[in-house]
Amino acid sequence: MVRVLGVAALALAAACGSSGGGNDGGGGSGGTTGSGSCETTGTATGPGSTPGSKMTWSVDGVADCADFVSGTHSTKNGFDQLAVIGGNTRNHAVNLHIDVPTGAIEVGKAYPCDPAYVQLIYSAGPPMGLASTYTSASCSITVTSLGSATTAATGMFSGMFTSDAGVSMLTDGTFTVVPKIQN
Numbered sequence: 001m002v003r004v005l006g007v008a009a010l011a012l013a014a015a016c017g018s019s020g021g022g023n024d025g026g027g028g029s030g031g032t033t034g035s036g037s038c039e040t041t042g043t044a045t046g047p048g049s050t051p052g053s054k055m056t057w058s059v060d061g062v063a064d065c066a067d068f069v070s071g072t073h074s075t076k077n078g079f080d081q082l083a084v085i086g087g088n089t090r091n092h093a094v095n096l097h098i099d100v101p102t103g104a105i106e107v108g109k110a111y112p113c114d115p116a117y118v119q120l121i122y123s124a125g126p127p128m129g130l131a132s133t134y135t136s137a138s139c140s141i142t143v144t145s146l147g148s149a150t151t152a153a154t155g156m157f158s159g160m161f162t163s164d165a166g167v168s169m170l171t172d173g174t175f176t177v178v179p180k181i182q183n
Contacts, residue, residue: 037067037088037089038054038056038065038066038067038088039065042054044065044066044067044068044069044086045067046067046068046069047068048068048070049067049068049069049070050069050070050071050152050177050178052152052176052178053069053070053071053152053176053177053178054066054069054174054175054176054177055069055084055086055094055173055174055175055176055177056172056173056174057094057157057170057171057172057173057174058170058171058172058173059092059122059124059168059169059170060168060169061169061171063172064088064090064092065086065088066086066087066088066093066094067087067088067089068086068087068088069084069085069086069175069177070084070085070086070177070180071083071084071085071147071153071175071177071178071179071180072179072180072181072182073146073147073153073179073180073181073182074181074182074183075104075183076182076183078101078102079099079100079101080099080100080103080104080105081097081098081099081100082097082098082105082143082146082153082179083095083096083097083098084096084097084153084155084175084177084179086175087123091123091124091125092122092123092124093121093122093123093124094120094121094122094123094157094170094173095119095120095121095122095123096119096120096121096141096155096157096175097118097119097120098111098117098118098141098143099116099117099118100117101117105143105146106143107143107144107145107146108142108143108144109142109143110140110141110142111140111141111142111143112138112139112140113136113138113139113140113159118139118141119136119139120136120139120141120157120159120170121134121136122134122136122159122161122168122170132163132164134161134162134163134168135161135162135163136159136160136161137159137160137161137162137167138159138160139157139158139159139160139170140157140158140159141155141156141157142155142156142157143155144156146179147177147178147179148178148179148181149178149179149180149181150178151178152176152177152178153175153176153177153178153179154174154175154176155174155175156173156174156175157170157173157174157175158170158171158172158173159173
């Protein structure tokens, strides 16, 4: 499951690249503050996003958000799992996953990162380039509502990440998405 989510985040980040313009988002479609971007609408309006979905975060104090957000909540095979993936046209993506092997996801509990059960993955790359994945040194994910097929799952996330460029802090992360239910 971890590899699938990691690949999905990278694929989402690559698929969301801008179509034209330079690294500053100028020209073409999908620039930094395009008319349909999360910065101007406040929500994720990209293909596959549930109406009203949104995901926001800051990396090293710079605010960011997702143009595309999807989520899944599953209780298959005795596991309670919540996965949320968000990305934008600047090739930035956040992928979070909580997997409780026995019992249920506890609303309000801060889950620390665990390589097997709780992951927070951050990817960033230049427009139309290959995304770089930052390795999570520590993270926390709190689900404030699990949602249903018609109501939004919500939560908060943060983490410290390392990459070739050094250490980055992801803070103020929030998500709101009506999850696809798989049971």
